[in-house]
Amino acid sequence: METNRNSNIIKLKQNLKYRNILIDAFPLLGLIIIILFFTIITSGNLLTLNNLKIILNQMFLYLIGGLGSVYLYAQGGIDVSMASNIGFSAILGVRIMYQHVGIGIIATLLIGSSIGLLMGIIYAYAGIPVFIQGLAMDFLLKGTLYPLSGFKASIPVPDRLLKFDNKYFAWIFLLIIFIFIFFTYNFSRFGKECRSIGAGEIASIQSGIKVKKNKVLAFFISGLTCGIVAVYTLIRTGSASQSTGLGFNFNVMLSLVLGGCVLGGGNGVKVRNAVIGAVTFVVLQNGLVLCGASARAQDIVKGILFVLMIVFTSKMYERKV
């Protein structure tokens, strides 16, 4: 009797283990299916060397954005002012770059992270709902973009900045960021506390976690990410305008969702969500154009996939033990 009970428990544990592995692997399976689908439907055009380069190039920004946002998403937060932060940092940064390119780059990073810091302080200490605060900051920054750009549609970057357009350097830089975020998110006290806040803020406070400090730091990192994205966008597009970074926050959110990120925060947010999500998002965009889908069909496919992904991730996460 006792032996039977023990064997049942072992079996149950094993099944739970397999189920959890499957749940964790679901976004990756989704990505594999999408890659397979577009590879077949485009007769292999998706995987040509040239197209792979394009995919890598296009996912760079979403990877940076996703990686820099994991702490905030883990806390159950979101920064909807990312787009205007990028635009603001880029326009102000490019003006400084005309004096000195190096100082301009550093200034762009500082501007982005300062806005993030300010957002974090307001969020943590004023207690404003994160979405409302983001919207308010978004309006505020957006309103300044036009005067900052000298009432021009766009400002070209100094030629010297374009010399930084080195893809190898960019990918090495990304790799360093990935390693740093992977270890700090998974193994540092800060990363664990972020997940704990997302799982239950009151319980975190009661267990002695400095919630406010963590919130400020998460926004600071998100802001710094905006600075990095602003610099790379300037290098890639050769100009700064009011449309710089437009929609970036939503694309990052969508790519994280496609990567299996649970929007409620907590343990459901992983570093791999950012990586898988960025690849899925870009492959989807690229593949739909490659297979000649009409613009309407592209929107419908994307809409269906996003809804499916949100439903699956939330439902499966609920079942995970």
Added chain:
Amino acid sequence: MKKSLLTKIVALLLLSIMVLGIAACGSSKKTEDAKDTKEEKAEKTEKEKVEEEKVEEEKVEDNKDSISEKEDDSSNGSGELKAFKLGMMDPGAWNATSGPLYAQMELAAETLNVELVYAGYDTNSAEGHIAAVQNLISSGVDAIILLNGPLIHGIIPQIAEICDEAEVYWSLSWTKLIEGNNDYNAAVNSDYFVSTTYENDVYSANWCTSILGEKGVKNIAEIGFEAGNATGDMRDQGIQEGLEEYDMILLGEERDITLTMSSDGGKTIMERFINSYPEMDGLIIAGMSQFVLSGVVSAMEANGVEDKISLSCIDFHEFQTDYLKSGILDGIIGGHVVGPFYSLILIANIMNGTPLTEDKVIVEDKFIELSSHEDALIWDEYGNTGNIYSSDEIEQMMVVNNPDYTIDDFMKMIEDYSLEDIVSRAEGN
């Protein structure tokens, strides 16, 4: 329960693979063609290109000879058109402005043996444009037509570089290039840049102001583009000139994009204007009327001010015919939807080895002005049905079909574009 979940996942995977298989079978020919085209392009050597050019020249000469020998055939468009793939930015949801553009482009594509591929750019950002261009090139297009000029100012040098590297022809629409600036220099120095068409925004806004000015309107409000938008800036200039000419006052303006892109927003804006400016006797919608006009009209009717406030707009709306008939709308200017079509004609001639010109074409895309119910009915008949230029006319714009067709004919066609021109051509005059 665990087993049930596993079963569901496996079933889903199997279903996906089955759908994959069916979809792949259905589209294999098309994608194989695309792949072939791409591979052919990659393998093309300089020598082959020279030989190809010679063959094309001979082909044109042959065509000329055969056409002169058989005049009847030439008038019917006997030339064989080379198939090619054209990438285009998605003009957006079907409405009175983008609808005729879709219709004309699709008719032209069908007539000229062109496969149209659309790229939907999600964010309208500079980065989104570059990604869309790269994706189109990757899909094997031979040429690209870009839309929404104001949003791509500043990234034209990057687009030029990408297209030149991929040896893909490219054109711009609704984009004014200012001589001497980076965008202009990048375009005219690109080996593969073909053309840009742009509308005269100062003129369109000035026309709207003059419609109100002629009616004796003195106190107006404006619904316009967000600050910093190049198109919006030029339209503001046109309105300003009109205000001075007719001694009018601009009481207020609304540029909030969260309001100016929807009918509900239009209603909210108009209600605010009516309450804030009792002396207002005119309103100009300086763009995006396709979104806001019905809301504005609804607010005017609800407040009983349709006889007091005069209204003029830029960009066509699907109910404009009714509004002009009822008198609530005094004038609407739009119909500047044929720019991409002009670019397609230039590109198609290049692809067939008979370019209309070696120069870069920078040309103004004319507006259609509607100030009466009769005008609107004419536009409904020709513009909204995609018959601004008929299939027969399109065939005759190809040198392969019509060796006498020159760049001067092409430029005159653009210059002549008006409501009268559309009617005249349709009636065969």
